[in-house]
Amino acid sequence: MDDPVVSDPGTPFARALRAAVARRGLPLQRLSSRLAERGLPLSPATLSHWQRGRSQPERGDSLAALTALESILGLDEGELSGLLGPQRPRGRSVTPPESPAVLRRLYGTGSTQEAALGGAAFREFNTGLRALTVRDTLVLDESRCVRRVLVQQVVRASRPGVDRLTVVHEVDDPRSLPVDVHVRCGRLGEVRCDPAVSCAVVEVLFGRPLRVSETAIVEYELAIDDCRTPSLFHERSVRPGLRELLLHVRFHPAALPLRCHRYHRPAADGPRGRLRRVELDASHTAHLLPGRCTVGFHGLAWQWPR
Incomplete structure (x- = not known):
């Protein structure tokens, strides 16, 4: 049923x-x-x-x-x-998955995302879009730092007139800001970097306003230079309605972690749970592909040898 x-x-x-x-x-x-x-x-x-x-x-x-x-x-x-719309909870009252209330439950108060966007922009943070698929690939170098982040998203408009996707990327080292952004699918809009919260806010334009239920594909790459802080994890926030999430981390052959595990936490201020060991493959990569994209934060974390 x-x-x-x-x-x-x-x-x-x-x-x-x-x-x-x-x-x-x-x-x-x-x-x-x-x-x-x-x-x-x-x-x-x-x-x-x-x-x-x-x-x-x-x-x-x-x-x-x-x-x-x-x-x-x-x-x-x-x-x-x-x-198809997102899976709905049972009951009479349904909160739209892109509503400000969902954002607040997910990120809490005083989050990095809110600080980077500003209060007014945070309340409208992609509220007219529903992410259907998200695929992230991180490329680390021999110094254990992230050098590239490749992202592909498929989004659907939940109201007419939406013409851009806004993304907030946290970097490990604020000295690596600003980052270079190369858009392969879409068009680059405004890029704002805030070293105080180690974030880059990037707009990717669709090229025209979307109709209700129309989908758009966005693909871009962040190139990060002058990073001197080893990376320890990568995670993605998941709102209701996401159908597929893939997190993929490529480690340098000369800098492999001791161990890697996946985790989930229900909100930004929640503890990591559902810990499970993830083995590296023959190409020195680890990935996370959850069978169900539960609301919250899904991530991969790793420990380096001393």
Whole structure:
């Protein structure tokens, strides 16, 4: 069974599904039978709930059925699944995942992010965007310092008119500021560096305002010079709705850590929990790919030999 959502027949997923079913001209009972023939039982009632915005596919069997449904309806793969909203908690009152209240619960008060952005900008910190996938790659040198950070994000607009992504990157050594930013997908906007909080605030422009539910891909690289402080960890904040997170750390062959582990903490001021050892691979890299992107901070940490 899929989790209930606030009934809204106007959600992008519900609208697109209704339109596709109408074009195909198949009754829900027939669609249910076609899915069953593929070993993917799904009741007409569930299909009706999807069309009316009363629920959405969120679990493995339902998502598999949705992929088959796209094929049956003559749609491209991902044409419907790409419109799914974030997983919703049960209950009547749902806080939007990009709301200021979620930001406050995640970062707390007096966070580095708030200090770097300023109070007004922090309250609007990407509030019109929902991250779908985030992939970070850190490249460390033989002095144990981060030299490059490569980032790729896929985001979706939750309201019309959003035209940029704002990111806050903390550096290990404030002397390495300012950083060089190279944007491969998108266009570089304003870059502000604040040595007092060891942060670089970077805007990546989409090139035009997005429509509701429209997605954008952002890809950029930070080049960090004059860093003299060895790196000890890398982490990412996760808001509700993130589907995939990949953290990838490349260690220099001449500077390998003694051990590396993954962790999660529910908020910026929370302790690290869910510690688990991570082994380096043949290329001297470690990575984190959580099966579920739980809200909070996911990270990799390592210890250096003395």
